[in-house]
Amino acid sequence: MKLDCAKSLVFVLTLLAIIHMSHSGDPDILTDFIVPPNSPHVDGNFFTFTGMRALVSAPLPPNFKVVKASLEQFPALDGQSVSYAVLLYPGGTVNPVHTHPRAAELLFVARGSLEVGFVDSKNKLYIQTLQQGDVFVFPKGLVHFQYNANAKVPALAISAFGSANPGTVSLPSGLFNSSIDDTVLALSFKTDVRTIQKLKAGLRC
Template structure:
């Protein structure tokens, strides 16, 4: 059976339209200007950030992350990109987390990292990364990292597909929200006694999320 050129054209147009509409809106300017600012007075300083210039490693059981997003680098507005620099002290971990608005591409600068994410079917994808390796985390997936070396630090840089990828710490969201989810709901959800949930509430209060992230992602 022959296919009509018109029908095929309609099919192709529909396919391309679906792809376009699923992506970010098409930019209509070279970049987004700050409100009330004339582009004529902008110079290279607007497109430069020194946030990472003197970045230093933190200490403790978690990672130390400096996020560069539209919140602290306004030139990123509307360009669909951001990044972060993470330093992991020996044995440090990144608690299970989610970036609800962006896919993450991680590049290991130094050290060895154990990484993984869980997809919507609850399948765990796990890998051990060496210096120079890349790791991809699809948007919205729960993921984690840890520094496998107990004596040496590790470093990594991550790129995101949004200027503000968002950040949700799973444990902090469930057990450290400003108004607590009822212990009855959580005990039934996790199939544990309410006393266990109370212990997790108290543990979250003792070690808030701000201790592991210097600049909010």
């Protein structure tokens, strides 16, 4: 009797785990697309994002820049489980260490070269030097970065995400521009409050 109960419990727990896994991405929708409430008549304009036009003829920015086409900027993506970003790296610039909690990222290097890497849940670092035309995947939720090590040649990359709203958590900003107490941060990084305050001041510059 106890064995049957144990088997039943294992079956139920396995079933719950499978159900949870099947709902871990963007939820499926029951219509072709989702129109925001109180929207005007929907036509082809609703499904068109023009925010990238400014990149075509604009000069290269002085600092790293990302232009996103995700749910916030492009409401037609709601329920479609996909979004997009164009990343511009002047020479010697970095996309700071960050995560996307709701999606994997597939990055295509369209111009220049990039040093990229991510850290898995066992703290192992995976790095690669990408050349023009290369594609690299950053697994969902893992800490990663991109760096243009060439001080003279700019780089451009295009990223696709498996969510309409992948989210971005910048570790430097999320830790040192938040309201986490300086003492907590100092203890976490095994340093002192003064060092934490210097890091915070550097991020505000």
